[in-house]
Structure formats: C-alpha cells, structure tokens
Amino acid sequence: xxxxxxxxxxxxxxxxxxxxxxxxxxxxxxxxxxxxxxxxxxxxxxxxxxxxxxxxxxxxxxxxxxxxxxxxxxxxxxxxxxxxxxxxxxxxxxxxxxxxxxxxxxxxxxxxxxxxxxxxxxxxxxxxxxxxxxxxxxxxxxxxxxxxxxxxxxxxxxxxxxxxxxxxxxxxxxxxxxxxxxxxxxxxxxxxxxxxxxxxxxxxxxxxxxxxxxxxxxxxxxxxxxxxxxxxxxxxxxxxxxxxxxxxxxxxxxxxxxxxxxxxxxxxxxxxxxxxxxxxxxxxxxxxxxxxxxxxxxxxxxxxxxxxxxxxxxxxxxxxxxxxxxxxxxxxxxxxxxxxxxxxxxxxxxxxxxxxxxxxxxxxxxxxxxxxxxxxxxxxxxxxxxxxxxxxxxxxxxxxxxxxxxxxxxxxxxxxxxxxxxxxxxxxxxxxxxxxxxxxxxxxxxxxxxxxxxxxxxxxxxxxxxxxxxxxxxxxxxxxxxxxxx
Ligand code: C2O
Ligand code: CU
Ligand code: CU
Numbered sequence: 001x002x003x004x005x006x007x008x009x010x011x012x013x014x015x016x017x018x019x020x021x022x023x024x025x026x027x028x029x030x031x032x033x034x035x036x037x038x039x040x041x042x043x044x045x046x047x048x049x050x051x052x053x054x055x056x057x058x059x060x061x062x063x064x065x066x067x068x069x070x071x072x073x074x075x076x077x078x079x080x081x082x083x084x085x086x087x088x089x090x091x092x093x094x095x096x097x098x099x100x101x102x103x104x105x106x107x108x109x110x111x112x113x114x115x116x117x118x119x120x121x122x123x124x125x126x127x128x129x130x131x132x133x134x135x136x137x138x139x140x141x142x143x144x145x146x147x148x149x150x151x152x153x154x155x156x157x158x159x160x161x162x163x164x165x166x167x168x169x170x171x172x173x174x175x176x177x178x179x180x181x182x183x184x185x186x187x188x189x190x191x192x193x194x195x196x197x198x199x200x201x202x203x204x205x206x207x208x209x210x211x212x213x214x215x216x217x218x219x220x221x222x223x224x225x226x227x228x229x230x231x232x233x234x235x236x237x238x239x240x241x242x243x244x245x246x247x248x249x250x251x252x253x254x255x256x257x258x259x260x261x262x263x264x265x266x267x268x269x270x271x272x273x274x275x276x277x278x279x280x281x282x283x284x285x286x287x288x289x290x291x292x293x294x295x296x297x298x299x300x301x302x303x304x305x306x307x308x309x310x311x312x313x314x315x316x317x318x319x320x321x322x323x324x325x326x327x328x329x330x331x332x333x334x335x336x337x338x339x340x341x342x343x344x345x346x347x348x349x350x351x352x353x354x355x356x357x358x359x360x361x362x363x364x365x366x367x368x369x370x371x372x373x374x375x376x377x378x379x380x381x382x383x384x385x386x387x388x389x390x391x392x393x394x395x396x397x398x399x400x401x402x403x404x405x406x407x408x409x410x411x412x413x414x415x416x417x418x419x420x421x422x423x424x425x426x427x428x429x430x431x432x433x434x435x436x437x438x439x440x441x442x443x444x445x446x447x448x449x450x451x452x453x454x455x456x457x458x459x460x461x462x463x464x465x466x467x468x469x470x471x472x473x474x475x476x477x478x479x480x481x482x483x484x485x486x
Contacts, residue, residue, distance in 0.1 A: 045087070046085065115142065189331075250301045268351075411450055
C-alpha cells in the first residue's frame with residue numbers, strides 16, 4: 001500500500017478546503033475571569049474500569065458539581081464526579097452493563113457511540129429517557145467479532161445533548177485488540193472544548209451559537225489545559241484520541257514526532273499509515289502510534305473552516321478566511337529525553353478490513369442535509385434531513401436486515417456537517433475514500449455543498465436507531481432521522 005500524502009489525509013476526512021480560518025461562533029473563556037486556566041500540569045488519564053470474565057458492570061451517575069476543569073473548580077456536569085467520566089475497557093464478546101443514575105435536574109440517557117450492539121430495549125436505545133432522580137439499567141452485548149478500537153459514551157436526550165456534552169458528560173470506551181499491540185505507554189486523550197464564565201459556570205449558548213454549532217474557547221485534554229507528559233526516545237506510544245467537542249473540528253499536528261494512524265473510528269487499516277496532520281470531526285476517533293523523537297513537541301489543533309450560517313448571511317467570516325493566528329492552540333506538551341529505548345517489537349498483523357465495494361447493493365438512497373432560512377420557530381433556521389426535522393415517533397428509513405445499502409449523503413448547506421449513523425459503521429466509497437484501503441467510519445464529514453457515498457451492511461441487529469449531524473447543536477435543532485432495520 002502506498003503511503004498516504006498530506007493531501008490525501010485532508011481528503012481522508014472527506015474534507016474539501018481546509019484552512020486555518022474560524023468557523024463557528026465564539027463562546028470564549030473570558031480572559032478577564034479569575035483565576036485563569038492552569039496549564040502545564042502533569043497529564044492525567046481518566047479512571048479505568050476493566051471487564052473481567054466477560055463482563056463489566058459499572059454505575060455511572062450524571063450529576064452537577066464543582067468539578068476540576070483546567071486546574072480550577074467549575075460548576076459543571078460529570079459522570080462519577082469527573083470530566084471525562086471513567087474509561088470503560090471491554091473485549092469483543094463481553095457484556096457491558098451500565099446503571100445510569102440521573103442526578104441532574106433534567107432528563108438524560110446514554111449512548112455508546114460507535115459500538116456495534118443492539119439498539120433495542122435496554123441496549124443502545126436513544127429513545128429511552130431517564131428522568132431526574134431515576135436510574136436505568138443498560139446492557140450491551142458485544143458480538144464475538146466486534147471491532148477493536150476507541151469508542152465513547154455521551155447523553156443523547158434530544159434537544160439538550162449539546163448542553164449536556166458541553167457541560168462535561170462524556171467518557172471513553174476501549175474495545176481491546178484481540179492480539180495486544182506492545183507499547184511503552186498507552187494514552188487516552190479525550191479532547192473537548194467548553195466555555196467558563198466569570199462566576200466559574202459553563203457558559204450558555206445563544207441562538208447564533210446553536211445555529212453555527214457552539215465552540216468553546218477553552219480546549220481540554222482529559223479536562224486539563226495543555227497537560228504535559230514525557231517519554232524516552234525510540235519507544236512506541238499508543239495514543240487514542242476522541243473528539244468530544246460539540247461542534248469544533250480538530251486539525252491535529254504533533255510536529256517533530258513520527259505518527260502512524262492505525263485506524264479511525266471503529267475502522268482499522270491493514271497497515272498503519274504515516275500521517276503528519278489529522279482532521280477529526282466531532283465524534284471521530286483516531287488510534288495512533290507515536291515514535292518519540294528527542295525534544296519537546298506540542299500537540300496542537302488548528303482551525304478548520306467548516307463554513308457557517310453566519311457566513312451565509314454575510315455577517316461572519318467567509319469560508320477560507322483566516323481569523324486566527326497560524327500557530328494553533330496547544331492541547332498537550334510531549335517531552336522526549338533520556339537514553340534511547342530498545343526498538344519496540346513488530347506490530348501484530350491486522351485482519352484485512354471488510355470491503356463492501358464488490359457487494360450486491362439491495363437499495364440506494366439519498367439522504368439530504370439542509371439548513372433553511374427563516375421558517376423555524378423563534379427565529380431559528382431549520383436544520384433538516386430530507387426536508388424534515390427529527391420526530392422520534394416517525395421512522396424515516398427502513399432497511400432490510402442482512403442487506404447492504406448505498407447511501408448518497410448530500411449536503412446542500414454552506415457549512416460542513418459530520419454525518420453519523422448509529423450501530424452500523426459506514427464504508428466511504430469513491431473519491432472521498434482513502435486510497436485503495438477500505439475506509440470505515442461512523443462519522444463521515446459532508447463538506448459544504450458536496451456529497452459523499454457510503455455503503456452500510458445492516459448485519460447482526462434489528463430495531464430502531466438514529467442518524468444525525470454530529471454537530472450536536474444541529475442534532476438538537478432537528479438534523480436527525482430514525483432508521484429501522486427489520
Ligand atoms: Cu455520538 Cu448519536 O452520537
Ligand atoms: Cu453515536
Ligand atoms: Cu450540522
């Protein structure tokens with residue numbers, strides 16, 4: 001397989017014009033607020049809970065509190081008192097049982113993003129609402145052939161998903177590799193953004209923020225601002241990165257270090273691909289190998305211009321314009337020093353990824369995401385899929401279990417939308433796919449005014465679930481549809 005070029009990498013996200021311009025609205029950590037975020041502290045990983053004997057049983061309590069964020073106490077929401085919540089480590093074939101307790105003052109629920117599990121009953125059922133002061137027992141059975149990788153959990157109660165994620169409700173899930181990859185360190189980096197006001201509370205979003213997709217001025221890794229960690233040269237580190245931001249696209253670089261991408265979302269390439277820049281839309285994950293080279297390197301994120309409704313109305317930055325310096329924002333600092341470590345053992349070979357390009361296609365559909373001016377209530381624009389706003393009682397798409405479908409995902413709006421399908425991963429087909437390797441995602445970027453083709457195998461599970469824009473404000477505004485597989 002030929003190595004991937006930077007240009008292809010940009011396309012890997014299905015992304016057209018990438019630039020350092022600003023996209024969304026600005027909810028900003030007010031620089032005058034005291035105390036300012038503490039940066040440069042030692043990197044901390046979320047607590048880890050591991051399955052044993054084929055089962056992991058955990059309690060997650062979603063609750064408000066004074067929580068540690070960027071080294072200070074902030075009134076926020078967390079699972080089990082932390083931002084992020086604990087990392088859940090399971091294996092293919094395991095049963096994951098989660099008792100979710102809602103100690104919030106509003107409804108919530110739980111979604112296991114990317115896991116290939118049943119959407120029915122007390123599985124990954126986003127139609128369940130867990131009221132304030134109540135609990136719900138979720139049970140997810142991972143098939144024996146479940147893909148290894150990084151997944152995550154977050155609330156999915158329609159209308160307030162963005163608020164709850166922005167306030168701190170998210171955590172990572174790891175499905176272990178069948179054959180472990182030897183690494184001197186394995187790190188989970190949950191990247192989020194938020195806004196904290198002068199009184200130490202999470203900032204509220206305006207109507208404009210919601211239409212653009214809110215972006216917080218405070219960027220965090222595991223709830224920390226620019227934490228640091230160190231390694232010796234020549235080792236092999238494994239970094240698992242999730243973009244848990246409500247709307248912000250990450251364009252990541254770690255200059256001075258060698259990066260190899262094992263896979264994205266639940267997908268895994270046959271061979272790791274060399275990368276120097278990586279775009280993650282909200283919801284996307286990256287599974288990376290880092291070979292430490294002497295010196296200090298900063299993991300930075302750069303502005304990706306995803307267009308904006310404001311731009312469409314001529315009051316915001318036009319796509320392609322730069323509104324921020326080119327130095328990006330530091331997410332974490334990686335210090336490499338000392339004696340060179342012995343070279344790491346060879347990587348276990350990966351199974352060839354599934355490939356639907358030659359499969360018989362049972363149905364072809366077009367799914368169109370639009371953002372319309374004016375017609376909604378309260379002066380909001382309408383965010384629709386196939387012309388309709390989300391209605392939990394309506395089934396928009398019915399697919400036959402056991403078949404493969406081809407979907408043309410069309411974006412008619414002047415801003416990008418990251419399209420996400422629950423339960424069943426998507427293989428990107430055609431020009432937007434990465435080279436010749438099958439390219440699997442569960443969140444696929446739809447650039448402004450463009451379309452992308454994907455194929456989906458509706459294997460293993462039946463039931464009702466959802467697809468939506470993973471700019472969570474757009475999902476809350478109605479850019480979501482219901483699929484039933486039967
Ligand atoms: Cu990560 Cu339906 O969402
Ligand atoms: Cu999801
Ligand atoms: Cu969107």
